Amino acid sequence: MDHLRDTISDLLEEHGAVVDRDQPDLLETILPDDLARRLGATTHALFAFHPEAAREQKCPLLTPVHPFVQALAQEKLSRGLVRFTRLPARNLNPAGLEDRVRRSLHFAGTRWPHIRGSSPREYLYLRFTFLATYIWAARTQELIEVLIDLSSGWPEDGLIPALDRVHPLSDPAPPLPLAHPVALDQAFSTALARAAEAARVRAEEFAGVMTTRAARETELANSYYDALARELQDKLDRTEPGSEPALRLAERIRAVAREREYRLEILKARYAVRTELDLDSLHLYSLPKLEIQLTAQRKHEHIPFTLTWNPLTSAIDLPHCARCGSQSATVSPTADGLLCPRCASR
Ligand SMILES: [Zn+2]
Numbered sequence: 001m002d003h004l005r006d007t008i009s010d011l012l013e014e015h016g017a018v019v020d021r022d023q024p025d026l027l028e029t030i031l032p033d034d035l036a037r038r039l040g041a042t043t044h045a046l047f048a049f050h051p052e053a054a055r056e057q058k059c060p061l062l063t064p065v066h067p068f069v070q071a072l073a074q075e076k077l078s079r080g081l082v083r084f085t086r087l088p089a090r091n092l093n094p095a096g097l098e099d100r101v102r103r104s105l106h107f108a109g110t111r112w113p114h115i116r117g118s119s120p121r122e123y124l125y126l127r128f129t130f131l132a133t134y135i136w137a138a139r140t141q142e143l144i145e146v147l148i149d150l151s152s153g154w155p156e157d158g159l160i161p162a163l164d165r166v167h168p169l170s171d172p173a174p175p176l177p178l179a180h181p182v183a184l185d186q187a188f189s190t191a192l193a194r195a196a197e198a199a200r201v202r203a204e205e206f207a208g209v210m211t212t213r214a215a216r217e218t219e220l221a222n223s224y225y226d227a228l229a230r231e232l233q234d235k236l237d238r239t240e241p242g243s244e245p246a247l248r249l250a251e252r253i254r255a256v257a258r259e260r261e262y263r264l265e266i267l268k269a270r271y272a273v274r275t276e277l278d279l280d281s282l283h284l285y286s287l288p289k290l291e292i293q294l295t296a297q298r299k300h301e302h303i304p305f306t307l308t309w310n311p312l313t314s315a316i317d318l319p320h321c322a323r324c325g326s327q328s329a330t331v332s333p334t335a336d337g338l339l340c341p342r343c344a345s346r
Helices: 002-014 033-039 051-057 067-077 097-104 157-165 184-237 244-270
Strands: 018-020 026-030 044-048 082-086 114-135 139-149 274-298 301-310 330-334 337-339
Touching (some): 002 018, 002 067, 002 184, 002 274, 114 157, 139 157, 184 244, 184 274, 301 330
Parallel strands (some): 082 274
Antiparallel strands (some): 114 139, 274 301, 330 337
């Protein structure tokens, strides 16, 4: 949950709020009046990131889908950071459409679906660029990009290289009807979860390097203090008990033990990895694709569904499972949508 906490704290601070970052499971913040009004919160707001903390403090539990987080995302999205690119409508009438569908997908549990028709539409994609900062032995920064298909709400990161290769039209054709987009805050939640996962994996890589280094340095420190403690103890054993030098030696031994503890604490803190994730920019693309309407027949039931021909990849987009979101070339058309083999077998 740390990424969510850090992202929310950063967003709040960016909008002029004061955030107390010292309570690991809680978010306590003082919001400017107008921001509080827009976010539907009180100016002094308290939220929890763990169910237990929420119960203890009797305050709301924040998750990526909590209305406050979504309102904050909207606030960020409405700040004019979004670039917009409309891509050319090219090759929207591919030859041998039925053949292409047949070659790209396998339909389980139904007869070969019948293509009822096809129509060009504008599909929106929102590209989130997050700046991840890892604070460890060094300070490492990298961009994490997540592309959300706004018609399905699912990430389509594989399209990013193709988007970067296309030159937008200088004189765009009149817009096509728009494929229905999901809510922006839903797209933000999905992108944030995806970026947080990518950042977590990277942070673990750094932590792995750090653990090896920390173990080596801890071992060095321990053997240094072991030798020192042994030497002092030997001296003490040879000194007359209760004498002034013996008392001084005993005090020195205690000081060395405290110093060892302090040194090991510093080592531990130095080798912890902290991650910050900040939404850096947004880029909205409009991509004309061909929507293909099909009907599958399952026993006596007729099941309508749609696929899309993507001129950017010159391929039929692999559909997302309506239940788990995974992409698969084998799909089962059902009344609940297209399902992947795993969900269809349940
Ligand atoms: Zn599935």
